[in-house]
Amino acid sequence: AQSGTVAADPQQYDQAYLSPVTIGNSQLMLDFDTGSADLWAFSNETPASESVGHAKYDSSTGTELQGYSWSITYGDQSGAAGNVYADKVVVGGVTATKQAVEAATSISTSFSDNTDSDGLLGLAFSSINTVTPKQQTTFFDTVKPTLAKALFTCDLKQGNAGSYTFGYIDTSKYTGSVTYVPVDDSQGFWSFTAGGYSVGSDNATSGSVGVSIADTGTSLLYLPAAVAKAYYAKAGGKFDNQQGGYTLPCNGNAPDFNVAIGGKTFVVPGSYIAYAPITSGSQTCFGGIQANTGIGFNIFGDVFLKAVYAIFDVSQGAPRLGFAAQ
Numbered sequence: 001a002q003s004g005t006v007a008a009d010p011q012q013y014d015q016a017y018l019s020p021v022t023i024g025n026s027q028l029m030l031d032f033d034t035g036s037a038d039l040w041a042f043s044n045e046t047p048a049s050e051s052v053g054h055a056k057y058d059s060s061t062g063t064e065l066q067g068y069s070w071s072i073t074y075g076d077q078s079g080a081a082g083n084v085y086a087d088k089v090v091v092g093g094v095t096a097t098k099q100a101v102e103a104a105t106s107i108s109t110s111f112s113d114n115t116d117s118d119g120l121l122g123l124a125f126s127s128i129n130t131v132t133p134k135q136q137t138t139f140f141d142t143v144k145p146t147l148a149k150a151l152f153t154c155d156l157k158q159g160n161a162g163s164y165t166f167g168y169i170d171t172s173k174y175t176g177s178v179t180y181v182p183v184d185d186s187q188g189f190w191s192f193t194a195g196g197y198s199v200g201s202d203n204a205t206s207g208s209v210g211v212s213i214a215d216t217g218t219s220l221l222y223l224p225a226a227v228a229k230a231y232y233a234k235a236g237g238k239f240d241n242q243q244g245g246y247t248l249p250c251n252g253n254a255p256d257f258n259v260a261i262g263g264k265t266f267v268v269p270g271s272y273i274a275y276a277p278i279t280s281g282s283q284t285c286f287g288g289i290q291a292n293t294g295i296g297f298n299i300f301g302d303v304f305l306k307a308v309y310a311i312f313d314v315s316q317g318a319p320r321l322g323f324a325a326q
């Protein structure tokens with residue numbers, strides 16, 4: 001049975017985390033994304049003008065799936081599209097001998113401009129994979145039958161390299177016990193329900209955060225508008241239309257955000273929520289907590305995930321998420 005671990009290296013401000021992946025004879029840095037289900041990469045089929053500074057998948061090592069294509073648009077309206085190959089994919093020593101690899105023939109500017117990332121490796125449920133005419137499986141679903149345990153874990157860190165594991169839980173990576181909650185995979189996401197919250201030392205959790213997805217590919221923590229408002233009222237922040245979200249002082253006094261999941265309270269340090277100066281050198285920071293307006297559910301992105309050890313587990317049949325303090 002297979003198991004393995006791979007580094008998750010943070011970009012500036014932990015905007016995304018990139019991991020080395022070997023596809024055929026190509027080595028690329030991919031953004032592991034539990035909020036989508038396509039493995040796509042810059043490739044020899046991507047226009048040179050769109051792939052400056054990127055490592056590319058050389059599809060000559062793959063077997064083209066004739067007549068297959070893919071096209072994905074993300075929540076921020078970025079996207080990509082192209083052709084499909086079956087090829088060998090190795091992640092941290094775990095091998096998928098025939099993984100659907102989606103070679104990009106067109107890519108939106110936000111991906112072309114981010115030269116740290118050579119593509120995405122989707123880890124949501126394969127039910128939202130975009131390949132047509134025959135939907136393909138994610139890397140995790142492809143290797144799942146061969147894994148020691150049908151699970152993967154995520155250990156992201158603030159400003160430091162973290163890791164993903166496949167097939168095993170690294171008990172040295174967390175403190176205390178793991179709290180498991182049921183996952184509703186009906187929309188293709190790792191969706192769970194979060195409970196009460198509190199701000200700072202005020203430990204009387206109140207309200208209910210509600211339906212949320214765990215999304216390693218999203219930088220921030222998107223919460224109900226009322227919760228975001230309550231946080232920034234205590235943090236001395238404000239909604240800044242010009243910045244397109246809440247901002248707050250970078251002065252190190254941002255309060256923690258506490259949220260109950262499965263009856264256990266998890267703490268997001270205030271230092272994670274004073275996310276980044278709005279412009280270099282500014283004393284005003286863009287907030288790591290923002291309102292989920294227009295999304296319809298909460299997104300527990302990297303601002304939350306780097307505060308915990310997370311286990312994405314289908315070993316029990318029904319999918320579940322495990323969270324532990326780190």
Ligand SMILES: O=C([C@@H]1CCCNC1)N1CCCCC1
Pocket residue numbers: 033034035036073074075076215216217218295299
């Ligand atoms: O496009 C996304 C995200 C974008 C960032 C990377 N993860 C996937 N979605 C998740 C939230 C609901 C809408 C779709």
